Amino acid sequence: MSALAARGVCKSFGRHKVLAGLDIDVTAGELVAVVGENGSGKTTLLRVLAGDLRADAGSVACSDRPGYCPQTVVLDDALTVDQHVRYFQAAYGISSPSRAGELIERLGYAACRGQRAGTLSGGTKQKLSLTLALMHDPPVLLLDEPYQGFDWQTYLAFWELTDELRARGTATVVISHLVFEQERFDRVFQLTDGQIHEEASRHAPAT
Amino acid sequence: MRQQLDTAIRLSLAGQVRNRLAWILLVAFVPVWYLLIGSMIPHVGADFRLRATGVTLVVDGHDLTLITAGLSAITLITAFVVFAAVRRSLPFDRRLVLSGYRPAALIAAKTNAALVQAVAVGAYATIILLFFWRPAGVWSIAVTFILAAATYAAFGLLIGVVVRGDLEGFFLIIMIAMLDTFLENPVDNPLANKPILEFFPSYGPTQFAAAGAFHHQVLPSMAALSLAWTAAFALLGLVVLRLRMPRPASVAACST
Numbered sequence: 001m002s003a004l005a006a007r008g009v010c011k012s013f014g015r016h017k018v019l020a021g022l023d024i025d026v027t028a029g030e031l032v033a034v035v036g037e038n039g040s041g042k043t044t045l046l047r048v049l050a051g052d053l054r055a056d057a058g059s060v061a062c063s064d065r066p067g068y069c070p071q072t073v074v075l076d077d078a079l080t081v082d083q084h085v086r087y088f089q090a091a092y093g094i095s096s097p098s099r100a101g102e103l104i105e106r107l108g109y110a111a112c113r114g115q116r117a118g119t120l121s122g123g124t125k126q127k128l129s130l131t132l133a134l135m136h137d138p139p140v141l142l143l144d145e146p147y148q149g150f151d152w153q154t155y156l157a158f159w160e161l162t163d164e165l166r167a168r169g170t171a172t173v174v175i176s177h178l179v180f181e182q183e184r185f186d187r188v189f190q191l192t193d194g195q196i197h198e199e200a201s202r203h204a205p206a207t
Numbered sequence: 208m209r210q211q212l213d214t215a216i217r218l219s220l221a222g223q224v225r226n227r228l229a230w231i232l233l234v235a236f237v238p239v240w241y242l243l244i245g246s247m248i249p250h251v252g253a254d255f256r257l258r259a260t261g262v263t264l265v266v267d268g269h270d271l272t273l274i275t276a277g278l279s280a281i282t283l284i285t286a287f288v289v290f291a292a293v294r295r296s297l298p299f300d301r302r303l304v305l306s307g308y309r310p311a312a313l314i315a316a317k318t319n320a321a322l323v324q325a326v327a328v329g330a331y332a333t334i335i336l337l338f339f340w341r342p343a344g345v346w347s348i349a350v351t352f353i354l355a356a357a358t359y360a361a362f363g364l365l366i367g368v369v370v371r372g373d374l375e376g377f378f379l380i381i382m383i384a385m386l387d388t389f390l391e392n393p394v395d396n397p398l399a400n401k402p403i404l405e406f407f408p409s410y411g412p413t414q415f416a417a418a419g420a421f422h423h424q425v426l427p428s429m430a431a432l433s434l435a436w437t438a439a440f441a442l443l444g445l446v447v448l449r450l451r452m453p454r455p456a457s458v459a460a461c462s463t
């Protein structure tokens with residue numbers, strides 16, 4: 001059963017048609033990549049899947065509220081790391097921020113918890129953004145170039161984390177430019193001319 | 208909802224308090240502005256028309272100018288702080304709503320933060336004024352400053368959600384706040400007693416302050432007029448803010 005399913009999604013900006021009746025299904029425990037040239041509509045697709053952008057036509061259904069990590073880091077520069085966690089704990093309605101604490105430790109920025117987002121490095125902001133998307137253990141995770149600015153250790157930690165999520169049954173969609181990382185994904189979709197095409201089958205999902 | 212509201216109120220205030228430029232403006236600009244304006248304007252009589260009662264008062268031009276100087280300082284500061292806070296948090300608020308935050312909780316928290324700020328800035332500007340002038344009706348000055356600060360906090364919110372760029376927003380705030388407050392003062396503007404100035408946001412507060420400080424009179428209609436400006440700016444701003452947040456249908460069902 002699909003954890004995330006989009007049917008006939010269309011989106012245009014003025015006369016420029018970006019998504020032209022696109023379909024995609026992602027099952028629980030599957031890790032998929034969406035690749036494509038600059039301006040092919042990858043970010044638009046992810047925003048539509050996340051509910052951040054209304055499609056002109058078509059439908060998107062997901063099993064629950066997805067975790068969403070946008071391409072541009074969206075934080076409040078005046079708030080500390082811990083205050084961001086408190087805000088999203090209230091947003092998700094979760095009783096404990098323990099998962100956020102665990103992610104902060106794993107991504108290696110626990111020393112920055114009292115620091116304001118405006119004073120964090122670009123890579124640390126990206127880690128915080130990822131933590132906020134993941135801290136409620138969503139069944140569907142939508143990540144737009146999530147490893148931009150990561151150092152090598154964090155980059156490896158990120159892939160360890162995605163493997164764990166796959167084992168837990170999380171359906172994960174990653175917008176990626178990294179062609180050499182494509183063997184990490186269960187399926188890779190190429191977005192061209194507003195349509196999505198599966199490139200090749202990698203390996204079966206863990207669940 | 209309760210947890211979301213409490214968290215949003217606490218963190219909205221925390222974010223606003225960290226605006227260092229606003230603190231510098233408040234702590235340094237207000238007394239310097241009083242000092243500068245006060246030293247330039249002599250103690251000479253000026254005709255000030257209380258349009259609400261039809262009486263023309265002869266007031267000390269220096270003292271009246273301290274009132275309008277206070278008004279110009281606090282309107283600029285409150286509008287700037289709220290504008291900066293709204294601009295900074297617009298994309299973040301969208302992300303929070305997408306993550307399940309109720310827009311009503313965020314909007315209520317922003318309104319609360321703006322009101323707290325208006326009261327704090329108005330009270331501070333009144334206290335500093337006492338170092339330069341001890342008006343008879345000091346409470347009327349405090350009420351005036353709080354009313355004007357609330358109006359311009361709402362104005363800052365409105366500008367924050369309608370303009371595209373930060374620079375044009377700052378420019379609009381500076382131009383409108385300075386013109387509005389200075390035009391009401393007959394020492395600065397020979398046409399200050401003309402009827403057209405009734406249609407400016409600072410008209411109500413200036414009339415209320417002058418009546419209280421120079422004529423021992425309370426003009427509730429002028430306070431109501433100021434509150435009407437606040438309500439109009441706030442309503443418009445909050446409606447636009449709500450429209451700029453993701454719609455509940457697309458969030459709840461994650462479908463289009």
